[in-house]
Amino acid sequence: MYNLGMRFISWNVNGLRSCLKKGFLDFALSSSPDILAIQEVKGSAESIDTEIPGYKAFYSFADRKGYSGTAVFTKLDPLNVTYGLPDDEYNHEGRIITLEFDDFYFINAYVPNSQEELRRIGFRIAFDDELRKYISGLRTTKGVILTGDLNVARTPMDLKNPKPNEGHAGYSREERESFEKLIESGMTDSFRHFYPDKTGAYTWWSYMFHAREKNAGWRIDYFLVSDELRERMKDAGIFSDVMGSDHAPIFLDLS
Numbered sequence: 001m002y003n004l005g006m007r008f009i010s011w012n013v014n015g016l017r018s019c020l021k022k023g024f025l026d027f028a029l030s031s032s033p034d035i036l037a038i039q040e041v042k043g044s045a046e047s048i049d050t051e052i053p054g055y056k057a058f059y060s061f062a063d064r065k066g067y068s069g070t071a072v073f074t075k076l077d078p079l080n081v082t083y084g085l086p087d088d089e090y091n092h093e094g095r096i097i098t099l100e101f102d103d104f105y106f107i108n109a110y111v112p113n114s115q116e117e118l119r120r121i122g123f124r125i126a127f128d129d130e131l132r133k134y135i136s137g138l139r140t141t142k143g144v145i146l147t148g149d150l151n152v153a154r155t156p157m158d159l160k161n162p163k164p165n166e167g168h169a170g171y172s173r174e175e176r177e178s179f180e181k182l183i184e185s186g187m188t189d190s191f192r193h194f195y196p197d198k199t200g201a202y203t204w205w206s207y208m209f210h211a212r213e214k215n216a217g218w219r220i221d222y223f224l225v226s227d228e229l230r231e232r233m234k235d236a237g238i239f240s241d242v243m244g245s246d247h248a249p250i251f252l253d254l255s
Contacts, residue, residue, distance in 0.1 A: 005032075005234065005253060005255055006034045006035075006074070006253070006254045006255075007032075007033045007034055007165075007225065007252070007253050008033055008034065008035045008036075008037070008106070008145065008157075008252045008253075008254070009026065009031060009035070009036045009162075009249050009251045010036075010037040010038070010039070010049075010108070010147040010148055010221060010223065010237075010249065010250050010251075011034040011036070011037075011038050011039070011221075011245065011247060011248075011249035011250070012038070012039040012040045012110070012141075012148075012149040012204070012221060012245060012246075012247035013038050013039070013041070013244065013245050013246040013247075013253065014040050014041075014042070014246050014247060015041075015042040015245075016038065016041045016043055016048055016050060016071070017043060017047070017048065018042075019033050019244045019245055020050065022041060022243060022244035022245075023243070023244050023251060024244055025050075025052065025136060026085035028052050028073070030052070030204070031239075031249075031251075031255065033075075033101070033251070034074070034075050034076055034182075035072060035073070035075070035076065035106060036051070036052070036055070036072070036073040036074075036120055037070070037071070037072050037073075037097075037106075037108035037147050037148060037229070038070065038072075038108075038147065038175065039069075039070050039108070039109075039110035039148050039149045040068065040069065040070050040080055040110060040118075041068075041069030041070060041071050042066050042067065042069055043061065043065075043066065043069060044061050044065045044066070045059070045061055049066075050071075051080045051111070052073050054075060055073040055075055055076075056068070056073070056075075056077070057071060057072070057073050058071065058072045058073075058074075058081050058097055058099070059094075059215065060083045060084070060094040060096065060097050061069045061090045061094045061232055062092065062093040062094040062095075062096070063093070064092075064093070066126040067093065068093040068094050068095060068110060069110070069184040070095060070096070070097050070108050070109070070110050070234060071097070072090075072095055072097050072099060072106070072108050072146070073106075074134065076082070076101060078099040078100055078106075079100045079101060079102065080099075080100040080102060081097065081098070081100075082097075082098045082100075082253035083096065083097055083098075083129045083230065084096050084136075084164050085127075085131060085134050086130070086133075086244065087130050089126075090127050090142065093110075093112070093151075094110075094126075095109060095110045095112070096109055096110075097110070098109070098138075099196070103143070104142055104143045104144065104145055104229055105138045105142060105143070105144045105145070105244060106144075106145050106147075107135070107138075107144060107145065107146045107147070107148075108147055108148050108246070109131065109146060109147070109148035109149075109150065109151045110148055110149050111124070111127065111128070111131075111147060111148065111151045111152070111175070112124045112127050112151065113151050113169055113170070113199055114151070114169040114172060114175060115169055116169065116170060118167075118168075118172055118174075120228065121169075121172065121174055121175075124151075124175065125174055125175070125178050128175075128178040128179075128181075129178075131182075132181060132182050133155070134169070135187070135226070136185060138225055139157065139228065143151075143225075143226045143228030144187075144225075144228075144229075145224070145226070145229065145252070145254075146174050146187065146222070146223070146224040146225075146227040147221075147222065147223045147224070147226055147250075147252070148221065148222070149169055149204075149220060149221050149247065150220060150222050150224075151169075151175075151220055152170055152171070152175040152176060152178075152179045152220060152221055153170055153171050153176075153218045153219055154166075154176065154179055154180075154192075154219070155176075155187065157197075157198075157199055158202075158218065158219040158220075159171060159202070159218040159219065160200075160202070160216040160217055160218070160219070161216065162216070168216060170220060171218075174224055179249070181209070182224065183224070185220070185238040186226055186227040187224040187225065188224065188225045188226075188227070188230050188233070189221070189222060189224060190223040190224065190225050190233055190239065190252050191219070191222070191224075191236045191238070191250070193230075193233060193236070194233075194235060194236055194237075195236075195237075200215055201219060201225060201238055201240075202215065202217025202218055202219050202238075202240070202248075203217070203218070203219050203220060203221035203238055203240075203248050203250055204217055204218045204219075204220050204221065204247045204248075205218075205246060206246070207246055212246075214239075215236075219238075219245060221248075222250070223236055223250060223251075223252035224255075225252070229254065232254045232255045233252070233253070233254060234254060234255055235251075235253040236250070236251065236252045236253070237251055238250050239251065
């Protein structure tokens with residue numbers, strides 16, 4: 001068991017090659033997490049082979065080059081690494097990497113966006129259902145930490161303008177209900193566990209309309225911790241001042 005304190009960081013980098021030019025490695029080295037998960041790598045095995053000194057790197061790329069993709073950099077040696085979900089229908093966009101350790105599973109996820117007019121909502125909700133079943137299966141043996149861009153603002157407190165965004169991608173009734181099913185299955189939203197009433201705490205801002213300057217954002221990036229590990233949570237938060245992407249990195253501290 002890793003009984004010393006651990007820090008995990010997750011960041012949707014919105015293109016790793018772009019983020020590398022904007023301080024990605026400096027942030028990774030200065031923050032020095034035990035595990036760093038990134039989403040929206042937007043590359044291919046031929047175009048990206050970024051390494052961080054002292055870390056093992058695991059990548060999952062989409063079949064379509066330059067789209068989606070995830071990666072995990074870890075100081076801890078995993079017992080096992082798997083890619084994707086049990087149903088292969090969801091495994092062509094590089095959205096899931098699971099690392100198994102002695103006393104927990106660590107899942108890095110980039111959940112599909114429902115897109116304009118919710119034209120991909122069916123695929124999105126089916127993906128959610130498959131992910132939830134997958135997590136339940138893993139939890140029969142040990143606890144689970146799920147992180148990543150989960151592409152949903154959970155409550156009105158989690159986005160600046162809830163009323164005009166009602167029914168839009170990331171804040172539809174279907175997506176919020178699906179997210180709550182995951183929470184009700186025995187997962188804790190770590191940020192809300194520590195900061196239940198905090199407002200203005202966002203992880204993504206549009207590049208348009210000076211949204212980040214105005215802090216007109218959304219909280220759509222999460223660390224969810226299963227009940228088996230809940231007592232080990234020490235803190236969670238957002239590095240809202242870190243630039244390089246339209247998302248901010250988030251962190252979780254575990255004993």
